[in-house]
Amino acid sequence: MVISHSHVVSTGDFNVLRHIKEGGNSTVYLGRKNGSKELYAIKAMSKATVSDMYMRQRVLHERQILSLLDDKNPYVCRLCFAFRSSDYLFLVQEYVDGGDCNTLLRTCGPLSVNAVLYLIAEIVLGVGFLHRNHVVHRDLKPDNILVSREGHAKIADFGLSRKKQGNNSLPFDPLNDSLASFTFSNKDRAPGPLNIDLSFRPLQEKGMLYSPVGTQLYLAPEVVLGMGYDFQVDWWSVGVMMYEFLLGKTPFEGHDMDTLYNNIISGLPAWPEDSTIPRDVQDLISKLLETDPYNRLGACGGKEVQEHRAFNAMHWDSLYKHSSPLGSYLDQMNLHTDETDIGDGIPLDEAISKVDEGSFSPSKTKKNTLEKSDTAESYWGNFSYCNMNAFAGIPDGPPTGG
DSSP states (O other), X not given: OOBOTTOOOOGGGEEEEEEEEXXXXXXXXXXXXXXXXXXXXXXXXXXXXGOSHHHHHHHHHHHHHHHHTOSOOTTBOOEEEEEEOSSEEEEEEEOOTTOBHHHHHHHHOSOOHHHHHHHHHHHHHHHHHHHHTTEEOOOOSGGGEEEOTTSOEEEXXXXXXXXXXXXXXXXXXXXXXXXXXXXXXXXXXXXOOOOOOOSSOOOOOTTOBOOOOSOGGGOOHHHHTTOOBOTHHHHHHHHHHHHHHHHSSOSOOOSSHHHHHHHHHHTOOOOOTTOOOOHHHHHHHHHHTOSSTTTSTTTTOHHHHHTSGGGTTOOGGGGGGSOOTTHHHHTTSOOOOOGGGSOOOEEHHHHHHHHHHTSSSSSOOOOOOOXXXXXXXXXXXXXXXXXXXXXXXXXXXXXXXX
């Protein structure tokens, strides 16, 4: 990791080309650093929306995890810069120009077996990289899997991730992992309460995580049950996504939350009677959706997922160099044309001012009403970051092990 304290960036170093999307407490723009044609996704968060202690810690923890993952893995979205202004926090990441897999599914419908195996293979390599770096993502879902215009996957959005060290989690405020903190961020599905009684729980096992965070349809049984959990929750989410990529719906659903959670706990996905999904692929999904986390495929590392017979034809060592079968689907996506020639845009600070006035973003945005305090400002003292490795090319031989 290379962190340069002599390369301090600010809003004056970036121009905004267009709005990308609106999040719960953030706005994401397509931008460019002055003097460069490199495109970035600039996530702007008003300090007013992260003023309580829990939200502040989430944002800072995301920044810390992203900075720890700057080892140029091609399947993880990289952080390039982090900085702050008087009213905003900014995370500047590499721009992934194919959109997210949720949009891909909504536009194209279920994907072919070949396309899904390739997509999941890249996700497996990304998850393996995270786990080798002691990071549990905790919110893997199609919205958080980006694809490049060439059809390669990148894992994004580490707002709910957790960095572990040995048998322990890194020091973090009790607000995150001892209280019932819920985050359901899939805007296309109606949220509901997670009915878990946390007033009593057994003595917490050392090194386990306990917060029931994530997106409901992708929660592992051990999270739904309020049990301690570990890296295996990510492999469950990979299984849910694989099923969804193939059939266009998640394996566990319900007319209410209780039914949904009971179906998740059962761990028995229903396959259509006329399904043409190969047996090996069904077996892979079933093993990822094993309700016992210790017997779940991936519990011993990503390598055992790679070794499943459904991937027998996969060339793991050169996967990134291969032409992606997602290309034909991305052709249907109405992607923007070459955005390196999109123009100069407007300065980032001007774009932010327009957001505060309600005239730039297409979504409703509340004006920043943060009441400044020395305590709140001092919290962001170590937020700034500059990754000089971010401009290097993709390595020829990305890690393949789990």
